[in-house]
Amino acid sequence: MLNELILHISDLITVFFPLDCMEPEFMRRAMLGLLLIAPLAALSGVQVVNSRMSFFSDAIGHSAFAGVAAGLIFSIPVEFSMPALALVIGLLIMYLRRGSHLSTDTVIGIIFSAVVALGLAIVSRNREASRGVNMFLYGDILTIGDDEIALLAVLLVAFLVFQFFAWNRMLHISVNEQIAGVHRIKVSVYQYLFAALLSLVVILCVRAVGVLLVTAILIVPAATARNFARNSRQLFFFSLIFSYVSCAGGLLISAQRWAGVPAGAAIVLLACSLFAVSFAAARIRPK
Amino acid sequence: MTSGTETSADAVRFEHVGLVLGENRILDDVCAHVPRGKFTAVVGPNGAGKTTLTLAILGQIRHTGKILFPGLDEAGQSPRFGFVPQRLVFDRDIPMTVMDYLLSGIQRMPLFLGRSRRHAERVMQYLDEVECTRLADHAFGALSGGEIQRVLLAQALLQEPDILILDEPTSGVDFKGGQICCELLRRVREKRGFTQIMISHDLATVTAHADHVICLNRKVFGEGEPRVALTHQVLSETFGLHLGLPDLHGIPRDVRECPEDCPLRHEHEHLHDHCHVDGPEHGCACGHHDHGHGKETGHAE
Numbered sequence: 238m239l240n241e242l243i244l245h246i247s248d249l250i251t252v253f254f255p256l257d258c259m260e261p262e263f264m265r266r267a268m269l270g271l272l273l274i275a276p277l278a279a280l281s282g283v284q285v286v287n288s289r290m291s292f293f294s295d296a297i298g299h300s301a302f303a304g305v306a307a308g309l310i311f312s313i314p315v316e317f318s319m320p321a322l323a324l325v326i327g328l329l330i331m332y333l334r335r336g337s338h339l340s341t342d343t344v345i346g347i348i349f350s351a352v353v354a355l356g357l358a359i360v361s362r363n364r365e366a367s368r369g370v371n372m373f374l375y376g377d378i379l380t381i382g383d384d385e386i387a388l389l390a391v392l393l394v395a396f397l398v399f400q401f402f403a404w405n406r407m408l409h410i411s412v413n414e415q416i417a418g419v420h421r422i423k424v425s426v427y428q429y430l431f432a433a434l435l436s437l438v439v440i441l442c443v444r445a446v447g448v449l450l451v452t453a454i455l456i457v458p459a460a461t462a463r464n465f466a467r468n469s470r471q472l473f474f475f476s477l478i479f480s481y482v483s484c485a486g487g488l489l490i491s492a493q494r495w496a497g498v499p500a501g502a503a504i505v506l507l508a509c510s511l512f513a514v515s516f517a518a519a520r521i522r523p524k
Numbered sequence: 525m526t527s528g529t530e531t532s533a534d535a536v537r538f539e540h541v542g543l544v545l546g547e548n549r550i551l552d553d554v555c556a557h558v559p560r561g562k563f564t565a566v567v568g569p570n571g572a573g574k575t576t577l578t579l580a581i582l583g584q585i586r587h588t589g590k591i592l593f594p595g596l597d598e599a600g601q602s603p604r605f606g607f608v609p610q611r612l613v614f615d616r617d618i619p620m621t622v623m624d625y626l627l628s629g630i631q632r633m634p635l636f637l638g639r640s641r642r643h644a645e646r647v648m649q650y651l652d653e654v655e656c657t658r659l660a661d662h663a664f665g666a667l668s669g670g671e672i673q674r675v676l677l678a679q680a681l682l683q684e685p686d687i688l689i690l691d692e693p694t695s696g697v698d699f700k701g702g703q704i705c706c707e708l709l710r711r712v713r714e715k716r717g718f719t720q721i722m723i724s725h726d727l728a729t730v731t732a733h734a735d736h737v738i739c740l741n742r743k744v745f746g747e748g749e750p751r752v753a754l755t756h757q758v759l760s761e762t763f764g765l766h767l768g769l770p771d772l773h774g775i776p777r778d779v780r781e782c783p784e785d786c787p788l789r790h791e792h793e794h795l796h797d798h799c800h801v802d803g804p805e806h807g808c809a810c811g812h813h814d815h816g817h818g819k820e821t822g823h824a825e
Contacts, residue, residue, distance in 0.1 A: 277615035287615065287618055289615070290688075291600075319773075397542070400634065401634055402632075402634075403629055404634035404635060404636060405627065405628040405629075405632075405634055405635055406628065407619065408618075408625070408628040408635070409625070409628040409629050411614075411615070412612070412614045412615075412618070413609070413612055413614055413627060415584070415607070415609065416607055416609065416612075416676070416679070417629070418580050418584065418609040418628055418678075419584075419606075419689075420605075420606075420607070420679070420683050421604075422629070429708070438600065446703040463617060463618075463619055466619035467619055467621070467663065468619055468620060468624050468635075469619065469620050469623045469624045469636065470629070470635055470636045470637075470638070471619060471623075472619045472620075473635075474636065478802050
């Protein structure tokens with residue numbers, strides 16, 4: 238039933254993208270996956286940039302290696318072990334950041350190193366795992382499965398509900414945590430919830446663009462939106478637009494014969510090109 | 525000292541409050557009180573524990589002893605706080621107007637869906653109280669230090685606080701001077717009826733505007749009405765080497781306290797309103813302190 242539903246929805250993709258390259262089913266699924274990833278990446282990216290958490294998302298992305306390794310050790314599917322480990326790592330970083338005197342960079346740096354080293358250690362001892370590592374290193378949206386699409390859809394709903402209630406408060410917290418706390422905003426609740434959701438978003442985005450580029454898909458559309466936006470509302474919509482254009486445009490470009498590049502690289506290159514144009518435009522026409 | 529003697533007239537009471545960080549004793553057996561609905565200034569040198577004391581009031585740091593909120597503790601409630609920090613360090617590139625920032629603290633509906641008219645009107649009302657309505661649609665990150673302090677004051681007032689805490693709001697910012705800041709706060713306080721606690725280094729401003737002063741240097745060396753409490757002995761004990769201050773006891777609290785023989789007494793009464801608005805550095809011609817008082821501290825209230 239899930240398969241039929243996704244098939245039906247992915248058929249609709251051809252209505253919006255009536256292109257030859259969209260005829261193969263795997264392309265329509267990939268586009269569907271990216272259309273779910275785009276808002277997740279855009280909105281979490283806005284808060285990652287506002288709260289200066291790009292290193293955090295980088296660490297979560299790199300936990301993919303350890304997630305694969307954990308799946309092999311405990312004989313559980315990597316589709317489950319990766320998000321589970323990412324969630325644990327994300328909450329652990331937030332706990333240490335809030336509860337210790339260590340700087341955020343130091344906390345993340347230590348955990349980042351530990352998860353990468355653990356992943357590499359286990360992967361190097363297991364041939365099966367080392368074959369799968371490339372997929373997470375560079376991403377492979379073209380092989381996205383029904384379960385992953387369903388998981389993205391559920392996460393998107395949860396994330397949008399969170400944004401509905403937390404967008405304003407997260408903005409307030411990003412300006413000054415202390416003032417927000419004094420003014421009766423439950424800072425720790427919002428931060429833990431965001432860390433949990435961000436961890437899941439990052440690890441699912443790894444599927445699309447790979448560990449190396451996952452931070453880019455989050456922060457570049459948000460940074461581009463900053464160059465144009467004058468207020469919080471514009472920031473929200475501009476980041477969505479730039480994220481959608483980058484994800485959909487990147488996939489379409491990667492499908493062209495003349496391009497011959499992986500989807501992940503095309504998406505991030507397009508996003509960075511849009512940033513470069515926005516940066517130049519902002520310099521010419523100050524906000 | 526009068527600590528612990530007041531009851532319902534107090535908004536806050538410190539009972540043997542102590543705090544040790546590492547090997548440093550930051551607060552040592554602090555006993556003092558903060559009168560309800562009044563302006564209490566906490567004065568002391570750098571490192572005296574003033575900011576730590578405010579953090580203790582706000583419940584953001586663990587301490588020994590008790591900090592009581594008479595009237596609220598009995599009802600099992602905690603006070604509503606408004607807080608203005610000394611300096612706001614934030615990402616000035618966040619695309620956000622002043623209105624966005626102020627709404628983000630009170631509006632439930634996410635800002636990407638628009639502004640609630642009711643909340644926007646409330647924000648404008650508070651911006652008007654701090655004389656900043658013109659800044660509503662300005663980028664928050666583009667404001668000057670003084671403008672940010674005013675917006676933060678509006679933000680704190682929006683909480684409709686029982687207790688407003690300000691951590692040296694006039695230090696290093698263009699806030700049209702400490703006198704104007706205090707005058708603005710007095711007007712709002714009289715209208716809203718909150719208790720104001722302000723950390724300050726500026727003894728002249730404290731003397732002229734505060735109703736109550738707590739002299740802190742790890743311990744409380746004195747408290748009470750400024751003109752009474754700020755004796756040379758208390759100042760020497762609090763600040764260590766006391767380099768000499770203007771004769772604080774001679775500062776008139778109000779123009780009506782002008783000596784009968786002051787030749788410009790009637791003119792003062794006329795000019796004093798302008799002093800309130802524009803401040804001495806903005807061209808006030810009042811010669812108040814050169815006639816009859818002869819003090820060097822500038823305007824008193």
